[in-house]
Amino acid sequence: MMMTAQRRTFLYAAFLGAYLFTAPFYRTPAVADAEPAEKTEAAKPAGDAAEKKEWGYLPFAIPFYLPETSVGIGWAFLVFHNPDLSDPSLKPDEYSLYGAVTIKNQQTVGVSADRYFDRNKYRLSTRLDFSRFPNVFWGLGPDTHGDDDEDFTDIMTNFQGSFAVRLAKNLYAGPAVNLLYDDMMKTEKGGLLDSGKIPGGDGTHASGMGAVVTWDSRDSVFYPYRGVYLDVKALAHLDEAGSEYDFRKLEADARAFLRIYGEMVLALQSVAKLSWGTVPFQSMPRLGGDQIMRGYFDGRFRDRDLVAAQAEIRYPIFWRFAGTAFMSAGQVAPSLHEMSAHNVKYAGGAGLRFIAEKSEHIALRFDAGVDGDGNVNFYVIIKEAF
Secondary structure: OOOOHHHHHHHHHHHHHHHHHHHOOOOOOOOOOOOOOOOOOHHHHOOOOOOOOOOEEEEEEEEEEEEOOOOEEEEEEEEOOOOOOOOOOOOOOEEEEEEEEEEEOOOEEEEEEEEEOOOOOOOEEEEEEEEEEEEEOOOOOOOOOOHHHHEEEEEEEEEEEEEEEEEEEEEEEEEEEEEEEEEEEEEEEOOOHHHHOOOOOOEEEEEEEEEEEEOOOOOOOOOOOOOEEEEEEEEOOHHHHOOOOOEEEEEEEEEEEEEEEEEEEEEEEEEEEEEEEEOOHHHHEEOOOOOOOOOOOOEEEOOOOEEEEEEEEEEEEEEOOOEEEEEEEEEEOOOOOOOOHHHEEEEEEEEEEEEEOOOOOOOEEEEEEEOOOOOEEEEEOOOOOO
């Protein structure tokens, strides 16, 4: 359903109001002939020379809330390593071990690593997740109704990996792989997943192989003040390689960061996820979640193709606290040519940050997102959305 003008106006007002509400606390830059103002902890760029560490870590265990999980306890151990403090152009290695349990009897545990070799000549990126997740399915397409939800429970193991070689400054390319195994434990009797009409409704396994190309000129991987990030990945999931279904995926993620006023940063992102063939619903692009289209339940809309974009303003408030205001728009469809303006979904909101690790500007974030129907969802999680 097309978003009404009143709802769109409400989202615009929420976006602007979030900034205006906290603007009195924001430090404006000093004029040329005045004493320069001391930066707040939240305003200091990641990796200031005086604070940059060779090794750093951030262990935490906190209660959190996500619309997909309700209340839960999450834990993580994040480790980063700067191999040469004298060369700020070298990107830090990052290792994470994380997990969560929720009152909905959801459990997840995972490990990830981004490792650079030989002074950024090679990059190894891996992620392995295991989850038992009671979840919700609304069907496929951009016009599913909120009251058509059905519950399901699956156990999923998902591995993603790539090994890229630097071809030029900031440019990497190399092979990529995605291995997925999903065991469907429970579906609603008489529902779409139980009907056998939805690929993957009884579980699935997929083996994808392909390539990734990345351009990354950001000045920080955790909290960029400037730079561009572009990641394009193409994967073929073939039955000859062990996939239950034969399908292909192309994903592009473009981000830009610009310091626009003092320590205020404008962050932009656009995402396209396209697929062809018989795609299991577990591998279809999902609209919503804690990264893009915040405000919508993760997977509220899903289909073979997705496009979305968002803009976010980030600014320091005081000490280690910072604020954000964001807006996004996106849609799903069976194919690109079936996308239309009246199926675009809108979301927006505002957030608060606490800089838990100063040297790399790693934040705990609290976001309140509003979807196109006026529903408010909250997110408490670590690291920026993008």
